[in-house]
Amino acid sequence: MNLDRLNGDESPEKEKQKALDLLIREQERGQFGITDKYIRDEINAFTFAGHDTIASALTFTVFLLAANPDEQKLHLELDEVFGNDRDRNVDTSDLSRLKYLECCFKESLRLYPSAPFLMRKIDKDFQLDEEITLPTGLQQDREIAWDNKLP
Incomplete structure (x- = not known):
């Protein structure tokens, strides 16, 4: 996976990162709580779910x-x-x-x-409006299949 290309920076001096390298680097940084099991599960998903x-x-x-x-x-x-x-x-x-x-x-x-959906965990409080704040750690699910059918 080359995140620089996705961000529009394809300069040759940028090192191309593989998905496994990115996961291991983030695990070493310790910011997202990435475990060895999580990395194994992600690699299995990349490998086997692609066929499906x-x-x-x-x-x-x-x-x-x-x-x-x-x-x-x-x-x-x-x-x-x-x-x-x-x-x-x-x-x-x-x-x-x-x-x-x-x-x-x-x-x-x-x-x-x-x-059909994405799941993300909110990493800091998010103020939707004057009355509603989504707290840190809340699991947020996004229904892509539903969004794609809206006008």
Whole structure:
């Protein structure tokens, strides 16, 4: 995982950090209470859960396409890219031309995200308004699947 790239800093002098390196560094700093068990669980999640998320994304994409049979734009795009040669392997130049397929996957992930919620612990008191303060240590759950369906 390269957090510098995510933050827009891809300068060559920045060292690229792997997920495991980041977890170990934060454990050594001792700020977040990261244990060896937590690190093992995270690495297992990265390793094994990735397979399930891809299968889930593909399943929901196929489901949405089947539920909307009038949608023929994807079929037309596939015909345009592959023509009658349905047996050949897909290459990177094909992928760059499959814009509508990319849109289908993104819409599927919007409606049925692989990670439907996020959980975070509040690290300091947070004042919502004059009457409500969220205390330090409160577990906050964010329903991504619900948020993505709001107008």
